[in-house]
Amino acid sequence: MSSAYFVVLENPDPGFKTYVNGAAVAKAAPNLDRIARMLHVRRIEDFVSQDLAEYFDDDEEDDFHGNVAEPHTVWYDASEGLEWATKIAEYIRANPDDVHDAESVLFDLDEYAELFRNAAKAKIRFHIEVDF
Numbered sequence: 553m554s555s556a557y558f559v560v561l562e563n564p565d566p567g568f569k570t571y572v573n574g575a576a577v578a579k580a581a582p583n584l585d586r587i588a589r590m591l592h593v594r595r596i597e598d599f600v601s602q603d604l605a606e607y608f609d610d611d612e613e614d615d616f617h618g619n620v621a622e623p624h625t626v627w628y629d630a631s632e633g634l635e636w637a638t639k640i641a642e643y644i645r646a647n648p649d650d651v652h653d654a655e656s657v658l659f660d661l662d663e664y665a666e667l668f669r670n671a672a673k674a675k676i677r678f679h680i681e682v683d684f
Contacts, residue, residue, distance in 0.1 A: 554575050554578065554579060555575075555578045555682055555683060555684050556573060556574035556575040556577075556578050556682070556683045557572075557574040557577055557578050557596055557600075557680050557681075557682055557683075558571075558572060558574050558680070558681055558682075558683055559572060559633070559664070559667055559668075559671075559678050559679075559680060560678060560679055560680070560681050561671055561676050561677070561678050562627055562676050562677045562678065563674070563676045566670070566671065566674055566676055567674075568667075568670040568674075569666070569667065569670075570667060572660060572663040572664050572667055573659075573660055573663070574660055574664075574683075575660070576653060576656035576657045576659065576660045577596065577657060577660045577661065577664070578682070579652075579653070580651050580652060580653070580657045581596065581597070583650060583651045583652070584596065584640055584651070584657075585597070587640055587643050587644070587650065587651075588636070588640060590643075591639050591640070591643060593635060593636050593639050593640070594632065594635075594636050595636075596636065596680060597680075599628050599632070599633060599636070599678070599679055599680040600679065600680045600681065600682060601624075601625050601626040601627070601679035601680070601681075625679060626679060627677035627678065627679055628677060628678055628679060629672070629677060630668045630669075630671035630672035630675075630676060630677065630678055631668070631672045633664065633667075633668040633671075633678055634665060634668035634669055634672055636664075637661050637662075637664040637665040637668055638661075638665050640661055641658055641661040641662060641665065644657060644658055644661070645658065
């Protein structure tokens with residue numbers, strides 16, 4: 553099973569499509585981080601704000617048990633996400649050999665950009681969560 557990055561909006565029912573697969577972006581994350589640093593934009597991980605308590609419990613059968621600090625959700629302006637998605641996509645379109653499966657990564661990035669564009673128009677903030 554692979555991980556994926558998904559967008560959580562401050563308004564859970566914004567009236568537009570909010571689902572992005574995100575698996576191709578998660579798989580390409582190390583390369584996308586390198587590209588983001590080159591372009592001087594945020595990395596997708598910079599937008600992650602997640603309640604880790606759901607991954608840590610009192611189940612003695614796993615290695616993750618105990619207490620986790622209360623979560624503090626950090627929300628980001630959708631224009632920041634839009635800048636990330638569009639700049640990374642522009643770079644990959646110009647340099648498709650820099651990322652494995654560029655077509656799938658671009659598909660995800662275009663979906664992120666559409667979501668962020670709609671969220672920015674509606675003035676809805678977001679954060680990213682990781683589905684493991």
